[in-house]
Amino acid sequence: MPNPYNPQNPADPNYFGGRKEYLRIVNEKIDGAISYRRSAGVLVYGYRGIGKTSMLYKIKAEAESKQKGIVIYRRLGSTTTERDLYRLISEEVVEAVKKRLGVKGVINGVKEKISSVHTPLLDLDLKTEEENSPYYLWQKVRDNVPSVDFIMIEIDDADYLSSEALGELKTIVEAQAKIPLLLVVSGGEDFEERLIRDYSPIARVFSGASFNLGSFTLNELKEVLDEPVKGTETNWSDEAINKVNDLSSGYPYLVQCIAAASYIEGTITKERVDKTLETALDIGRPWLNNEIKSASDNDIVSFFKIAKLNKQYFTSAELLNAGVSAVYVGRLVRLKVIKKISRGRYKLIKAPIIAYYHALARKIQI
Ligand SMILES: Nc1ncnc2c1ncn2[C@@H]1O[C@H](COP(=O)(O)OP(=O)(O)OP(=O)(O)O)[C@@H](O)[C@H]1O
Ligand SMILES: [Mg+2]
Incomplete structure (x- = not known):
């Protein structure tokens, strides 16, 4: 069997743990949409x-396993304005509906269909509609989606949304429409904070379903x-885990x-994990080694101690208690590992994984 572990790709849903x-x-939100036509937002950060x-x-x-809705996924890679946002969700939804209906595409202006189902949605001229207003385009698309129980829109790396586009998320979820909408959005560590600080009405869209992902527990890892x-x-083996x-x-x-790195066919032992650690570090090197290159080993030790606190915000006293002296607090601020947010208060901004990686790669005993 080929190696089923791969850090460069998102987890296969079948192997998701x-x-x-x-x-x-x-699932409650999906069922709420199917049974009660309830729209909802989900935030993953x-x-x-x-x-x-x-x-x-x-x-x-x-969502797809319920076979009752259409589900679209888009990852953002550059600044996305309100207009871009409406255009992309409109296009994706039209594509998804076409796929569902079995329309293969448009050839010489003639829609080639393998099913006889037709919907006005396919006659929409997206360009013309968009000229009216980007929102109007989306409304048209949404109102013309044929008989599904819900529309799920996923936007990955939503940090790229402009502030106006962010504001539209609320409109998208809360608009009156016959088909309920499930909006699933992901963002970086400070995305939620940005929502609360700058756009608190939007944060409410995600109330009850705002997930701050953390490290796996031992059971999850297993x-x-x-x-x-x-x-x-x-x-x-248990020791390997x-x-x-x-x-x-x-x-x-x-x-x-x-x-x-440790995968082999047979029993994977603790010794195997130890022996292949260098390979594991090589795999992570392209991303992780470029972070905080200029940090000293002692900087890494301090960063590691902070990472182990498993929190995002700290007071000076907490840092001191964890064994990070004022000198290193200053150094970590300069390295942009932590940020001073007010007097005596700090925030961890670099991913804890960077500390874990460097500690291993430099063989620092902590
Ligand atoms: N629940 C999970 N089950 C199994 N593997 C997971 C799970 N979550 C994450 N992973 C693994 O961790 C790695 C990173 O995951 P992923 O790419 O989803 O993270 P991300 O937060 O989207 O990263 P980025 O910020 O770079 O976009 C992948 O190799 C993925 O397979
Ligand atoms: Mg990602």
Whole structure:
């Protein structure tokens, strides 16, 4: 069996592990849309490599398994204005409907269909509609989606939304329409804060379904390792699982690096995990080694101690208690690992995985 672990790709929904409580809430929202025509928002946020895209893929798969809605996913890669946003969700929804109806495409202006179902949606001229107003285009599309129980729109890396576009999220979820809408949005660690600070009415759209993803618990990690090899001749020994947990601190991207390196057919032992650690670090190097290159080993030790607190905000006293002296607080601020947000208050801005990675790569004993 080919190596099922891969840190460079989001998790295959079949191998998705953990996050059970979040998935339960998501399923409640989907059922609420199907049974009571209730629209809802879901927000997934967290540091790089924590599993946001994997979560969105999993949610998409859950929604598709109900076979009652249309589900679209878009990842943003550059600044997206209000107009861009409406255009892209309109286009994606039209594409999804076409696919569902079996329309293969338009050839010489003639729609080639393999089913006889027709809908006015396919006659919409997106360009002309958009000239009226971007919102009007979206409204037209939405009102013309034929007989589905819900529309799910996923926007990955929504940090790229302009402030006006962000404001439209509320309009999109709350607009009166016959088909309920489920909006699933992902963003970086400070995305939620930005919503609350600058656009508090929007934050309410996600109330009850705002998930700050963190590292895996030991049980979650076990599931993530075991699930892909279930029913094969490969299995992880308990000591090996504990070892992966120690090395990665449960950080999803690092878990995948270590698992990918240690994978063999047969029993994966603790010794195997130890022996392949260099390979695991090589796998993560392109991303992780470029972060805080100029940090000293002592900087890494301090960063590691902060990461282990498993929090985002700290007071000077907390940092001191954790063993990070004032000198290193200053150094970490300059390295942009933490940020001073007010007198005596700091925020962790770099992903904890970077501390874990550098500690391993430089063989720092902590
Ligand atoms: N629930 C999960 N089950 C199994 N593997 C996971 C899970 N979540 C994340 N991973 C793994 O962790 C790695 C990073 O996940 P992912 O790409 O989803 O993170 P991300 O937060 O979207 O990262 P980025 O900020 O770079 O976009 C991937 O290799 C993925 O397979
Ligand atoms: Mg991602």
